Amino acid sequence: MRTRLFKTCTAAACIALLYGCTPDNEEMADFEKINRAQAAILEPGCEMVTFDHVVTGTNGFVTAVMSSPGSEQIMVHAYQRTASGSYRTNLNVANIFDSSQDWSQHLHDMQVVDILTPHQDFGGGGVGAGGARGSAYANDSDLGDMMIINRFDEANKPYDNNSGGMISFDFSSMGTVTMSSITVLDVDSYEGASKIELFGANGNLLSVVPVQISESNGKQIVDLGNTAGVARMVVHLGPDVTGASTGSGAVDNIVFCRPPQEYGCTYTQGYWKNHATGKKADAAWNGMHDDQFYQSGSTYLQVLNTAPKGGNAYYILAHQFIAAKLNMVNASSTPEVTAAFNSAEAYFSTATPANPYGAASRADLIRWAGILADYNEGRVGPGHCD
Structure with missing residues:
Protein backbone atom coordinates (compact mmCIF):
# COMPACT_ATOMS: atom_id res chain seq x y z
CA MET A 1 0.00 0.00 0.00
CA ARG A 258 -15.97 14.34 16.11
CA PRO A 259 -17.28 14.53 19.68
CA PRO A 260 -15.29 17.14 21.61
CA GLN A 261 -12.68 15.77 23.98
CA GLU A 262 -13.45 16.32 27.64
CA TYR A 263 -10.79 17.60 30.02
CA GLY A 264 -10.57 19.21 33.44
CA CYS A 265 -13.35 19.43 36.02
CA THR A 266 -15.71 22.07 37.40
CA TYR A 267 -16.53 23.78 40.70
CA THR A 268 -19.75 25.32 41.99
CA GLN A 269 -20.34 29.03 42.48
CA GLY A 270 -19.80 28.50 46.22
CA TYR A 271 -16.25 27.35 45.60
CA TRP A 272 -15.47 30.41 43.49
CA LYS A 273 -16.85 32.77 46.15
CA ASN A 274 -14.44 31.31 48.68
CA HIS A 275 -11.41 31.06 46.40
CA ALA A 276 -11.21 34.57 44.93
CA THR A 277 -8.67 36.17 47.27
CA GLY A 278 -6.25 35.33 50.06
CA LYS A 279 -4.32 32.13 50.62
CA LYS A 280 -7.05 29.97 49.08
CA ALA A 281 -7.30 32.04 45.89
CA ASP A 282 -7.67 29.96 42.72
CA ALA A 283 -5.37 31.13 39.93
CA ALA A 284 -8.28 31.00 37.46
CA TRP A 285 -9.55 34.30 38.90
CA ASN A 286 -6.36 36.02 37.72
CA GLY A 287 -7.46 39.35 39.19
CA MET A 288 -10.92 39.24 37.60
CA HIS A 289 -12.61 39.50 41.02
CA ASP A 290 -11.89 43.25 40.99
CA ASP A 291 -13.02 43.81 37.39
CA GLN A 292 -16.39 45.45 36.79
CA PHE A 293 -19.08 42.99 35.80
CA TYR A 294 -20.55 44.41 32.58
CA GLN A 295 -23.23 47.08 33.25
CA SER A 296 -23.87 46.08 36.88
CA GLY A 297 -21.80 48.81 38.55
CA SER A 298 -20.24 46.11 40.76
CA THR A 299 -17.20 43.86 40.54
CA TYR A 300 -17.37 40.19 39.65
CA LEU A 301 -16.89 39.17 43.27
CA GLN A 302 -19.45 41.66 44.52
CA VAL A 303 -22.01 40.30 42.06
CA LEU A 304 -21.20 36.75 43.10
CA ASN A 305 -21.82 37.72 46.73
CA THR A 306 -25.11 39.55 46.01
CA ALA A 307 -28.23 37.58 46.87
CA PRO A 308 -30.96 37.61 44.19
CA LYS A 309 -33.52 39.54 46.23
CA GLY A 310 -37.07 39.00 45.11
CA GLY A 311 -35.86 36.27 42.75
CA ASN A 312 -34.02 38.74 40.51
CA ALA A 313 -32.97 36.46 37.65
CA TYR A 314 -30.14 38.83 36.70
CA TYR A 315 -28.21 37.65 39.74
CA ILE A 316 -29.39 34.04 39.49
CA LEU A 317 -27.88 33.90 36.01
CA ALA A 318 -24.83 36.01 36.90
CA HIS A 319 -23.78 33.61 39.67
CA GLN A 320 -23.80 30.61 37.36
CA PHE A 321 -22.30 32.60 34.50
CA ILE A 322 -19.31 33.74 36.58
CA ALA A 323 -18.72 30.23 37.88
CA ALA A 324 -18.90 28.83 34.35
CA LYS A 325 -16.51 31.48 33.05
CA LEU A 326 -13.96 30.52 35.70
CA ASN A 327 -14.49 26.79 35.16
CA MET A 328 -13.91 27.17 31.43
CA VAL A 329 -10.38 28.41 32.10
CA ASN A 330 -9.32 24.83 32.82
CA ALA A 331 -12.24 22.60 31.84
CA SER A 332 -13.94 21.67 28.58
CA SER A 333 -17.48 22.76 27.81
CA THR A 334 -20.27 21.25 25.73
CA PRO A 335 -22.09 22.78 22.74
CA GLU A 336 -25.24 23.37 24.80
CA VAL A 337 -23.31 24.96 27.67
CA THR A 338 -21.30 27.15 25.31
CA ALA A 339 -24.50 28.31 23.58
CA ALA A 340 -26.08 29.22 26.93
CA PHE A 341 -22.90 30.99 28.02
CA ASN A 342 -22.78 33.04 24.81
CA SER A 343 -26.46 33.98 25.16
CA ALA A 344 -25.86 35.09 28.75
CA GLU A 345 -22.81 37.12 27.77
CA ALA A 346 -24.78 38.94 25.09
CA TYR A 347 -27.51 39.62 27.65
CA PHE A 348 -25.12 41.06 30.26
CA SER A 349 -23.58 43.40 27.69
CA THR A 350 -26.76 45.53 27.78
CA ALA A 351 -28.80 44.51 30.84
CA THR A 352 -28.63 45.92 34.37
CA PRO A 353 -29.82 44.50 37.70
CA ALA A 354 -32.40 47.27 37.93
CA ASN A 355 -33.87 46.40 34.53
CA PRO A 356 -33.25 42.66 34.27
CA TYR A 357 -35.96 41.74 31.74
CA GLY A 358 -35.53 44.38 29.08
CA ALA A 359 -33.15 42.35 26.91
CA ALA A 360 -34.50 38.86 27.66
CA SER A 361 -37.38 37.24 29.51
CA ARG A 362 -37.06 35.89 33.02
CA ALA A 363 -37.77 32.42 31.63
CA ASP A 364 -34.75 32.73 29.31
CA LEU A 365 -32.48 33.81 32.17
CA ILE A 366 -33.62 30.93 34.39
CA ARG A 367 -33.17 28.45 31.54
CA TRP A 368 -29.63 29.64 30.79
CA ALA A 369 -28.80 29.60 34.50
CA GLY A 370 -30.03 26.02 34.75
CA ILE A 371 -27.83 24.86 31.88
CA LEU A 372 -24.79 26.58 33.37
CA ALA A 373 -25.59 25.21 36.84
CA ASP A 374 -25.67 21.66 35.43
CA TYR A 375 -22.19 22.31 34.03
CA ASN A 376 -20.80 23.90 37.20
CA GLU A 377 -22.20 21.14 39.39
CA GLY A 378 -20.88 18.36 37.16
CA ARG A 379 -24.12 16.94 35.78
CA VAL A 380 -22.94 17.68 32.23
CA GLY A 381 -19.47 18.25 30.82
CA PRO A 382 -16.27 16.83 32.33
CA GLY A 383 -17.74 16.44 35.83
CA HIS A 384 -17.32 18.07 39.24
CA CYS A 385 -13.87 18.24 40.83
CA ASP A 386 -13.58 15.80 43.76
Whole structure:
Protein backbone atom coordinates (compact mmCIF):
# COMPACT_ATOMS: atom_id res chain seq x y z
CA MET A 1 0.00 0.00 0.00
CA ARG A 2 1.12 3.55 -0.60
CA THR A 3 -0.12 6.95 0.36
CA ARG A 4 -0.96 9.21 -2.56
CA LEU A 5 -1.30 12.91 -1.82
CA PHE A 6 -3.03 14.95 -4.47
CA LYS A 7 -3.46 18.72 -4.11
CA THR A 8 -2.28 19.31 -0.56
CA CYS A 9 -4.86 20.53 1.93
CA THR A 10 -3.32 21.81 5.15
CA ALA A 11 -4.20 24.22 7.88
CA ALA A 12 -1.05 26.09 6.90
CA ALA A 13 -2.84 27.63 3.94
CA CYS A 14 -5.53 29.12 6.17
CA ILE A 15 -2.98 30.28 8.74
CA ALA A 16 -0.84 31.84 6.05
CA LEU A 17 -3.77 33.80 4.74
CA LEU A 18 -4.67 35.02 8.21
CA TYR A 19 -1.16 36.28 8.89
CA GLY A 20 -0.51 37.78 5.49
CA CYS A 21 1.85 35.08 4.28
CA THR A 22 1.74 33.40 0.89
CA PRO A 23 0.96 29.65 0.87
CA ASP A 24 2.40 27.52 -1.91
CA ASN A 25 0.36 26.88 -5.03
CA GLU A 26 -0.83 23.42 -3.99
CA GLU A 27 -1.98 24.59 -0.57
CA MET A 28 -3.76 27.56 -2.11
CA ALA A 29 -5.48 25.43 -4.74
CA ASP A 30 -6.94 23.13 -2.14
CA PHE A 31 -7.85 25.96 0.22
CA GLU A 32 -9.80 27.58 -2.61
CA LYS A 33 -11.48 24.29 -3.47
CA ILE A 34 -12.73 23.77 0.08
CA ASN A 35 -13.77 27.40 0.36
CA ARG A 36 -15.78 27.16 -2.84
CA ALA A 37 -17.38 23.92 -1.78
CA GLN A 38 -18.75 24.31 1.71
CA ALA A 39 -16.12 25.55 4.15
CA ALA A 40 -18.70 27.94 5.55
CA ILE A 41 -20.45 25.06 7.31
CA LEU A 42 -17.28 23.64 8.88
CA GLU A 43 -17.35 24.30 12.60
CA PRO A 44 -14.70 23.58 15.24
CA GLY A 45 -14.27 19.83 15.55
CA CYS A 46 -15.54 19.19 12.01
CA GLU A 47 -13.54 17.91 9.03
CA MET A 48 -14.00 17.42 5.29
CA VAL A 49 -12.83 14.57 3.09
CA THR A 50 -12.03 16.11 -0.30
CA PHE A 51 -10.38 12.97 -1.76
CA ASP A 52 -7.06 14.75 -2.15
CA HIS A 53 -5.40 12.55 0.51
CA VAL A 54 -5.76 8.86 -0.15
CA VAL A 55 -4.03 5.53 0.37
CA THR A 56 -3.91 3.15 -2.57
CA GLY A 57 -3.19 -0.56 -2.85
CA THR A 58 -0.66 -2.11 -5.16
CA ASN A 59 -3.32 -2.26 -7.88
CA GLY A 60 -3.87 1.51 -7.68
CA PHE A 61 -7.37 1.44 -6.22
CA VAL A 62 -8.10 3.47 -3.10
CA THR A 63 -8.16 1.62 0.22
CA ALA A 64 -8.39 4.59 2.60
CA VAL A 65 -8.98 8.35 2.60
CA MET A 66 -8.06 11.09 5.06
CA SER A 67 -9.43 14.51 5.84
CA SER A 68 -5.89 15.90 6.04
CA PRO A 69 -2.32 14.56 5.92
CA GLY A 70 -1.57 12.50 9.01
CA SER A 71 -5.20 12.18 10.15
CA GLU A 72 -6.75 8.81 10.90
CA GLN A 73 -7.49 6.67 7.89
CA ILE A 74 -11.09 6.11 6.82
CA MET A 75 -11.13 2.69 5.17
CA VAL A 76 -12.92 2.55 1.80
CA HIS A 77 -14.33 -0.24 -0.33
CA ALA A 78 -16.32 0.21 -3.54
CA TYR A 79 -18.42 -2.60 -4.99
CA GLN A 80 -19.61 -2.79 -8.59
CA ARG A 81 -23.23 -3.77 -9.14
CA THR A 82 -23.60 -6.57 -11.65
CA ALA A 83 -26.28 -7.06 -14.28
CA SER A 84 -28.08 -9.46 -11.93
CA GLY A 85 -28.29 -6.78 -9.24
CA SER A 86 -25.75 -8.45 -6.93
CA TYR A 87 -22.34 -6.99 -5.99
CA ARG A 88 -18.84 -8.02 -6.91
CA THR A 89 -17.02 -8.66 -3.66
CA ASN A 90 -13.71 -9.93 -4.97
CA LEU A 91 -12.33 -6.53 -6.01
CA ASN A 92 -12.36 -3.09 -4.40
CA VAL A 93 -12.80 -0.57 -7.24
CA ALA A 94 -12.80 2.73 -5.31
CA ASN A 95 -11.05 5.20 -7.60
CA ILE A 96 -10.28 8.90 -7.94
CA PHE A 97 -11.65 10.87 -10.87
CA ASP A 98 -10.27 14.33 -11.67
CA SER A 99 -13.49 16.16 -12.48
CA SER A 100 -11.66 19.34 -13.54
CA GLN A 101 -9.49 17.67 -16.19
CA ASP A 102 -9.27 19.00 -19.75
CA TRP A 103 -12.76 18.30 -21.05
CA SER A 104 -12.08 18.80 -24.75
CA GLN A 105 -10.67 15.31 -25.12
CA HIS A 106 -13.94 13.84 -23.84
CA LEU A 107 -16.41 15.58 -26.13
CA HIS A 108 -17.00 12.28 -27.86
CA ASP A 109 -17.60 10.42 -24.60
CA MET A 110 -20.88 11.39 -22.95
CA GLN A 111 -20.22 8.80 -20.27
CA VAL A 112 -17.47 11.00 -18.82
CA VAL A 113 -18.54 14.58 -19.40
CA ASP A 114 -21.54 14.17 -17.09
CA ILE A 115 -19.21 13.98 -14.07
CA LEU A 116 -16.90 16.84 -15.05
CA THR A 117 -17.02 20.03 -12.95
CA PRO A 118 -18.10 22.72 -13.24
CA HIS A 119 -20.78 22.64 -15.94
CA GLN A 120 -19.95 24.27 -19.29
CA ASP A 121 -22.29 27.13 -18.34
CA PHE A 122 -19.78 27.98 -15.59
CA GLY A 123 -16.60 27.57 -17.64
CA GLY A 124 -15.92 23.88 -17.08
CA GLY A 125 -16.44 20.69 -19.04
CA GLY A 126 -19.61 19.32 -17.44
CA VAL A 127 -22.47 18.43 -19.75
CA GLY A 128 -26.06 17.72 -18.73
CA ALA A 129 -29.31 19.49 -17.99
CA GLY A 130 -29.05 18.92 -14.25
CA GLY A 131 -25.86 20.90 -13.86
CA ALA A 132 -26.82 23.77 -16.16
CA ARG A 133 -27.28 27.38 -15.08
CA GLY A 134 -30.74 27.89 -13.61
CA SER A 135 -31.11 24.30 -12.45
CA ALA A 136 -31.81 23.60 -8.78
CA TYR A 137 -28.71 21.39 -8.91
CA ALA A 138 -26.45 23.75 -10.86
CA ASN A 139 -22.91 22.37 -11.07
CA ASP A 140 -21.23 25.73 -10.55
CA SER A 141 -17.91 24.95 -8.84
CA ASP A 142 -14.74 22.99 -9.55
CA LEU A 143 -14.80 19.93 -7.28
CA GLY A 144 -11.47 18.54 -8.47
CA ASP A 145 -10.80 15.00 -7.25
CA MET A 146 -13.94 12.96 -6.60
CA MET A 147 -14.55 9.31 -5.76
CA ILE A 148 -16.17 6.91 -8.21
CA ILE A 149 -17.05 3.23 -8.45
CA ASN A 150 -14.71 2.27 -11.24
CA ARG A 151 -16.11 0.67 -14.38
CA PHE A 152 -12.99 -1.32 -15.21
CA ASP A 153 -10.72 -3.56 -13.17
CA GLU A 154 -7.74 -1.30 -13.88
CA ALA A 155 -7.33 1.85 -11.77
CA ASN A 156 -5.59 3.68 -14.64
CA LYS A 157 -8.94 3.75 -16.47
CA PRO A 158 -10.98 6.11 -14.24
CA TYR A 159 -14.52 5.83 -15.60
CA ASP A 160 -17.60 5.63 -13.36
CA ASN A 161 -19.52 2.37 -13.45
CA ASN A 162 -22.75 2.65 -15.44
CA SER A 163 -24.26 -0.16 -13.38
CA GLY A 164 -23.59 1.71 -10.15
CA GLY A 165 -22.89 -0.02 -6.87
CA MET A 166 -21.99 1.05 -3.36
CA ILE A 167 -19.09 2.66 -1.52
CA SER A 168 -18.43 1.88 2.14
CA PHE A 169 -16.59 4.40 4.36
CA ASP A 170 -15.42 2.95 7.69
CA PHE A 171 -14.83 5.59 10.41
CA SER A 172 -14.13 3.10 13.21
CA SER A 173 -10.50 4.22 13.56
CA MET A 174 -12.00 7.40 15.06
CA GLY A 175 -14.52 5.55 17.20
CA THR A 176 -17.72 7.13 15.97
CA VAL A 177 -18.41 10.47 14.28
CA THR A 178 -21.32 12.79 13.58
CA MET A 179 -22.18 12.88 9.88
CA SER A 180 -23.10 16.27 8.44
CA SER A 181 -23.22 16.10 4.63
CA ILE A 182 -21.86 14.65 1.41
CA THR A 183 -21.82 16.02 -2.14
CA VAL A 184 -23.23 13.72 -4.85
CA LEU A 185 -22.95 14.36 -8.59
CA ASP A 186 -25.03 13.08 -11.50
CA VAL A 187 -28.06 11.16 -10.20
CA ASP A 188 -30.25 10.65 -13.25
CA SER A 189 -34.02 10.16 -13.26
CA TYR A 190 -33.57 6.42 -13.75
CA GLU A 191 -31.35 6.15 -10.64
CA GLY A 192 -34.00 7.15 -8.12
CA ALA A 193 -33.14 4.48 -5.54
CA SER A 194 -29.82 6.10 -4.68
CA LYS A 195 -29.43 6.47 -0.92
CA ILE A 196 -27.01 6.79 1.96
CA GLU A 197 -27.05 4.45 4.95
CA LEU A 198 -25.47 5.32 8.30
CA PHE A 199 -24.52 2.54 10.74
CA GLY A 200 -23.53 2.59 14.40
CA ALA A 201 -20.59 0.88 16.08
CA ASN A 202 -22.57 -2.33 16.58
CA GLY A 203 -23.66 -2.42 12.94
CA ASN A 204 -27.12 -1.09 13.77
CA LEU A 205 -28.75 1.02 11.06
CA LEU A 206 -29.08 4.59 12.36
CA SER A 207 -30.49 6.39 9.34
CA VAL A 208 -31.33 6.03 5.66
CA VAL A 209 -31.10 9.27 3.67
CA PRO A 210 -32.48 9.31 0.10
CA VAL A 211 -30.44 11.01 -2.60
CA GLN A 212 -32.53 13.28 -4.79
CA ILE A 213 -32.67 13.04 -8.57
CA SER A 214 -30.44 15.84 -9.84
CA GLU A 215 -30.41 14.75 -13.50
CA SER A 216 -27.27 14.53 -15.60
CA ASN A 217 -24.28 16.46 -14.19
CA GLY A 218 -26.43 17.89 -11.37
CA LYS A 219 -24.70 18.58 -8.05
CA GLN A 220 -26.36 18.21 -4.65
CA ILE A 221 -25.19 18.49 -1.06
CA VAL A 222 -27.01 15.75 0.82
CA ASP A 223 -27.88 16.70 4.39
CA LEU A 224 -27.08 13.75 6.68
CA GLY A 225 -28.89 15.30 9.61
CA ASN A 226 -25.90 15.60 11.95
CA THR A 227 -26.41 11.95 12.77
CA ALA A 228 -24.25 11.04 15.77
CA GLY A 229 -22.60 7.71 16.61
CA VAL A 230 -21.77 6.75 13.03
CA ALA A 231 -19.05 4.15 12.51
CA ARG A 232 -19.74 3.35 8.84
CA MET A 233 -21.43 5.10 5.92
CA VAL A 234 -22.55 3.31 2.76
CA VAL A 235 -23.34 5.30 -0.39
CA HIS A 236 -25.61 3.49 -2.85
CA LEU A 237 -25.52 4.84 -6.40
CA GLY A 238 -28.62 3.49 -8.12
CA PRO A 239 -30.31 1.24 -8.90
CA ASP A 240 -33.46 2.38 -10.62
CA VAL A 241 -36.57 2.13 -8.48
CA THR A 242 -37.49 -0.86 -10.65
CA GLY A 243 -34.24 -2.59 -9.70
CA ALA A 244 -32.52 -1.99 -13.03
CA SER A 245 -28.74 -2.05 -12.92
CA THR A 246 -27.90 1.67 -13.10
CA GLY A 247 -26.11 4.19 -10.91
CA SER A 248 -23.28 6.16 -12.50
CA GLY A 249 -22.05 9.23 -10.61
CA ALA A 250 -19.46 10.48 -8.13
CA VAL A 251 -19.17 11.71 -4.54
CA ASP A 252 -17.10 14.40 -2.87
CA ASN A 253 -16.74 16.62 0.21
CA ILE A 254 -17.79 14.35 3.06
CA VAL A 255 -18.28 16.53 6.15
CA PHE A 256 -18.19 14.91 9.58
CA CYS A 257 -17.56 16.04 13.15
CA ARG A 258 -15.97 14.34 16.11
CA PRO A 259 -17.28 14.53 19.68
CA PRO A 260 -15.29 17.14 21.61
CA GLN A 261 -12.68 15.77 23.98
CA GLU A 262 -13.45 16.32 27.64
CA TYR A 263 -10.79 17.60 30.02
CA GLY A 264 -10.57 19.21 33.44
CA CYS A 265 -13.35 19.43 36.02
CA THR A 266 -15.71 22.07 37.40
CA TYR A 267 -16.53 23.78 40.70
CA THR A 268 -19.75 25.32 41.99
CA GLN A 269 -20.34 29.03 42.48
CA GLY A 270 -19.80 28.50 46.22
CA TYR A 271 -16.25 27.35 45.60
CA TRP A 272 -15.47 30.41 43.49
CA LYS A 273 -16.85 32.77 46.15
CA ASN A 274 -14.44 31.31 48.68
CA HIS A 275 -11.41 31.06 46.40
CA ALA A 276 -11.21 34.57 44.93
CA THR A 277 -8.67 36.17 47.27
CA GLY A 278 -6.25 35.33 50.06
CA LYS A 279 -4.32 32.13 50.62
CA LYS A 280 -7.05 29.97 49.08
CA ALA A 281 -7.30 32.04 45.89
CA ASP A 282 -7.67 29.96 42.72
CA ALA A 283 -5.37 31.13 39.93
CA ALA A 284 -8.28 31.00 37.46
CA TRP A 285 -9.55 34.30 38.90
CA ASN A 286 -6.36 36.02 37.72
CA GLY A 287 -7.46 39.35 39.19
CA MET A 288 -10.92 39.24 37.60
CA HIS A 289 -12.61 39.50 41.02
CA ASP A 290 -11.89 43.25 40.99
CA ASP A 291 -13.02 43.81 37.39
CA GLN A 292 -16.39 45.45 36.79
CA PHE A 293 -19.08 42.99 35.80
CA TYR A 294 -20.55 44.41 32.58
CA GLN A 295 -23.23 47.08 33.25
CA SER A 296 -23.87 46.08 36.88
CA GLY A 297 -21.80 48.81 38.55
CA SER A 298 -20.24 46.11 40.76
CA THR A 299 -17.20 43.86 40.54
CA TYR A 300 -17.37 40.19 39.65
CA LEU A 301 -16.89 39.17 43.27
CA GLN A 302 -19.45 41.66 44.52
CA VAL A 303 -22.01 40.30 42.06
CA LEU A 304 -21.20 36.75 43.10
CA ASN A 305 -21.82 37.72 46.73
CA THR A 306 -25.11 39.55 46.01
CA ALA A 307 -28.23 37.58 46.87
CA PRO A 308 -30.96 37.61 44.19
CA LYS A 309 -33.52 39.54 46.23
CA GLY A 310 -37.07 39.00 45.11
CA GLY A 311 -35.86 36.27 42.75
CA ASN A 312 -34.02 38.74 40.51
CA ALA A 313 -32.97 36.46 37.65
CA TYR A 314 -30.14 38.83 36.70
CA TYR A 315 -28.21 37.65 39.74
CA ILE A 316 -29.39 34.04 39.49
CA LEU A 317 -27.88 33.90 36.01
CA ALA A 318 -24.83 36.01 36.90
CA HIS A 319 -23.78 33.61 39.67
CA GLN A 320 -23.80 30.61 37.36
CA PHE A 321 -22.30 32.60 34.50
CA ILE A 322 -19.31 33.74 36.58
CA ALA A 323 -18.72 30.23 37.88
CA ALA A 324 -18.90 28.83 34.35
CA LYS A 325 -16.51 31.48 33.05
CA LEU A 326 -13.96 30.52 35.70
CA ASN A 327 -14.49 26.79 35.16
CA MET A 328 -13.91 27.17 31.43
CA VAL A 329 -10.38 28.41 32.10
CA ASN A 330 -9.32 24.83 32.82
CA ALA A 331 -12.24 22.60 31.84
CA SER A 332 -13.94 21.67 28.58
CA SER A 333 -17.48 22.76 27.81
CA THR A 334 -20.27 21.25 25.73
CA PRO A 335 -22.09 22.78 22.74
CA GLU A 336 -25.24 23.37 24.80
CA VAL A 337 -23.31 24.96 27.67
CA THR A 338 -21.30 27.15 25.31
CA ALA A 339 -24.50 28.31 23.58
CA ALA A 340 -26.08 29.22 26.93
CA PHE A 341 -22.90 30.99 28.02
CA ASN A 342 -22.78 33.04 24.81
CA SER A 343 -26.46 33.98 25.16
CA ALA A 344 -25.86 35.09 28.75
CA GLU A 345 -22.81 37.12 27.77
CA ALA A 346 -24.78 38.94 25.09
CA TYR A 347 -27.51 39.62 27.65
CA PHE A 348 -25.12 41.06 30.26
CA SER A 349 -23.58 43.40 27.69
CA THR A 350 -26.76 45.53 27.78
CA ALA A 351 -28.80 44.51 30.84
CA THR A 352 -28.63 45.92 34.37
CA PRO A 353 -29.82 44.50 37.70
CA ALA A 354 -32.40 47.27 37.93
CA ASN A 355 -33.87 46.40 34.53
CA PRO A 356 -33.25 42.66 34.27
CA TYR A 357 -35.96 41.74 31.74
CA GLY A 358 -35.53 44.38 29.08
CA ALA A 359 -33.15 42.35 26.91
CA ALA A 360 -34.50 38.86 27.66
CA SER A 361 -37.38 37.24 29.51
CA ARG A 362 -37.06 35.89 33.02
CA ALA A 363 -37.77 32.42 31.63
CA ASP A 364 -34.75 32.73 29.31
CA LEU A 365 -32.48 33.81 32.17
CA ILE A 366 -33.62 30.93 34.39
CA ARG A 367 -33.17 28.45 31.54
CA TRP A 368 -29.63 29.64 30.79
CA ALA A 369 -28.80 29.60 34.50
CA GLY A 370 -30.03 26.02 34.75
CA ILE A 371 -27.83 24.86 31.88
CA LEU A 372 -24.79 26.58 33.37
CA ALA A 373 -25.59 25.21 36.84
CA ASP A 374 -25.67 21.66 35.43
CA TYR A 375 -22.19 22.31 34.03
CA ASN A 376 -20.80 23.90 37.20
CA GLU A 377 -22.20 21.14 39.39
CA GLY A 378 -20.88 18.36 37.16
CA ARG A 379 -24.12 16.94 35.78
CA VAL A 380 -22.94 17.68 32.23
CA GLY A 381 -19.47 18.25 30.82
CA PRO A 382 -16.27 16.83 32.33
CA GLY A 383 -17.74 16.44 35.83
CA HIS A 384 -17.32 18.07 39.24
CA CYS A 385 -13.87 18.24 40.83
CA ASP A 386 -13.58 15.80 43.76
